[in-house]
Amino acid sequence: xxxxxxxxxxxxxxxxxxxxxxxxxxxxxxxxxxxxxxxxxxxxxxxxxxxxxxxxxxxxxxxxxxxxxxxxxxxxxxxxxxxxxxxxxxxxxxxxxxxxxxxxxxxxxxxxx
Amino acid sequence: xxxxxxxxxxxxxxxxxxxxxxxxxxxxxxxxxxxxxxxxxxxxxxxxxxxxxxxxxxxxxxxxxxxxxxxxxxxxxxxxxxxxxxxxxxxxxxxxxxxxxxxxxxxxxxxxxx
Numbered sequence: 001x002x003x004x005x006x007x008x009x010x011x012x013x014x015x016x017x018x019x020x021x022x023x024x025x026x027x028x029x030x031x032x033x034x035x036x037x038x039x040x041x042x043x044x045x046x047x048x049x050x051x052x053x054x055x056x057x058x059x060x061x062x063x064x065x066x067x068x069x070x071x072x073x074x075x076x077x078x079x080x081x082x083x084x085x086x087x088x089x090x091x092x093x094x095x096x097x098x099x100x101x102x103x104x105x106x107x108x109x110x111x112x113x
Numbered sequence: 114x115x116x117x118x119x120x121x122x123x124x125x126x127x128x129x130x131x132x133x134x135x136x137x138x139x140x141x142x143x144x145x146x147x148x149x150x151x152x153x154x155x156x157x158x159x160x161x162x163x164x165x166x167x168x169x170x171x172x173x174x175x176x177x178x179x180x181x182x183x184x185x186x187x188x189x190x191x192x193x194x195x196x197x198x199x200x201x202x203x204x205x206x207x208x209x210x211x212x213x214x215x216x217x218x219x220x221x222x223x224x225x226x227x
Contacts, residue, residue: 031211032211034215034216035216036216042220043203043218043219043220043221044156044203044216045218046214046215046216046217049212051212073197087155089155089156093211099145099161099168099169100146100158100161100169100171101158101211101216102158103155103156103158105154105155106155106156
């Protein structure tokens with residue numbers, strides 16, 4: 001089955017700086033890569049996703065890049081703000097999703113004022 | 114409210130009890146999932162249902178028994194649990210092609226086994 005590794009487990013950045021979270025996956029058949037944000041005491045929510053037919057996707061301050069050859073993908077947050085503080089999870093699956101999303105262990109992002 | 118409702122929100126049960134967790138969605142999704150989230154192993158996939166059929170059982174102990182009577186409802190029946198089963202149990206639903214809007218999660222049931 002799929003295995004997703006996520007680094008770092010904790011990331012502390014100054015407000016206004018950029019944050020990068022990296023994930024690798026093992027199953028070359030995976031072609032859908034979402035990122036979820038989970039604030040303390042709340043449910044995970046989808047913030048951005050990418051399919052294997054593109055190498056990069058942006059949505060305002062958030063971007064995701066994918067390198068299928070190396071089997072890794074990354075989340076980039078620019079101009080970080082206090083409300084970006086949360087746990088971020090990467091995940092991978094085939095687009096059919098019949099076997100469910102496999103998640104990384106999460107990154108606790110701390111934005112320092 | 115995101116459209117996925119889980120009940121109860123909190124549950125404390127003894128190791129000899131039998132209880133059930135309920136998940137309900139009215140988003141028109143045909144896939145539903147159970148995940149276990151604990152401090153040491155966050156977001157572990159337990160079960161996957163597509164069009165009411167179980168398509169994935171991720172080596173879950175038999176003391177956890179899922180039931181999916183229709184595409185809108187999912188249950189997790191619990192019996193003779195262990196203290197290490199204490200965790201947040203999250204239900205999610207999605208289109209059968211998961212890349213269509215991804216998962217919508219419920220708020221979870223915080224389970225404590227005493």
